[in-house]
Amino acid sequence: MSAARAQGGFSLLELLVVIVIIALGSALSVAWLAGADDSDRLRTAARQLVGEFRLAGEVARVRQRVIGWQPVDGGYRFVSWQEESGWQPWRETRELTPTQWPLPVTAVRQPPPGADTALPWLIWLPDGEVMGARLLLHSGSARQALEVDGLGARLTNAGST
Numbered sequence: 001m002s003a004a005r006a007q008g009g010f011s012l013l014e015l016l017v018v019i020v021i022i023a024l025g026s027a028l029s030v031a032w033l034a035g036a037d038d039s040d041r042l043r044t045a046a047r048q049l050v051g052e053f054r055l056a057g058e059v060a061r062v063r064q065r066v067i068g069w070q071p072v073d074g075g076y077r078f079v080s081w082q083e084e085s086g087w088q089p090w091r092e093t094r095e096l097t098p099t100q101w102p103l104p105v106t107a108v109r110q111p112p113p114g115a116d117t118a119l120p121w122l123i124w125l126p127d128g129e130v131m132g133a134r135l136l137l138h139s140g141s142a143r144q145a146l147e148v149d150g151l152g153a154r155l156t157n158a159g160s161t
Contacts, residue, residue: 039142041103046137046144046155048099049076053122053146053153055095060124063092068120071107075100079120087118103139110134122148 053069056078060067066081067090078096079087090096109121110133123131132148136158143158 037142038103038140042105042137042139042142042144043155045102045105046146049137050146050153050155052078052096052099053148056122057124057128057130057152059093059095060126061128064126065092066126067096067124069122070120072098076107087120101139106138108136108138110136 056067056069059065068079068081068087070077070079070087075098077098078090080090080092082088089098107121113119113121121133121135125131128150130148130150132150134156135146135148137144137146145156145158147154147156
């Protein structure tokens with residue numbers, strides 16, 4: 001019987017034990033990820049935004065377009081300057097798509113934006129120039145700052161000025 005068992009593979013009970021262990025591990029990892037606090041989720045969202053800002057600069061240079069960034073209700077979007085119609089939502093590629101924040105976020109620009117709410121908060125020009133700013137992201141008690149300028153986009157200390 002032991003020779004037949006060695007060639008026969010695993011028993012149903014052994015397979016069920018492995019499946020239960022995998023299911024428990026998955027449930028615990030999902031619970032652990034869902035338990036991330038607002039500070040961690042805001043930091044992750046800010047890192048993603050920094051990556052998208054870097055991509056916007058590259059796309060502006062490569063495609064020779066003027067690209068802007070605007071906060072919108074619950075998220076943000078990228079826009080492109082069109083001579084005939086002004087600022088329009090970016091639709092030329094799959095990159096830089098409108099994005100919803102993963103948690104309730106308030107964005108504040110320093111210096112504050114002008115009275116024209118249609119104007120983007122950040123603008124990348126085809127020659128590599130950037131009309132940047134410092135952005136403060138708030139979600140509950142969590143805060144994260146980003147700076148965008150001619151040197152690029154980066155996370156900074158939210159407490160500094």
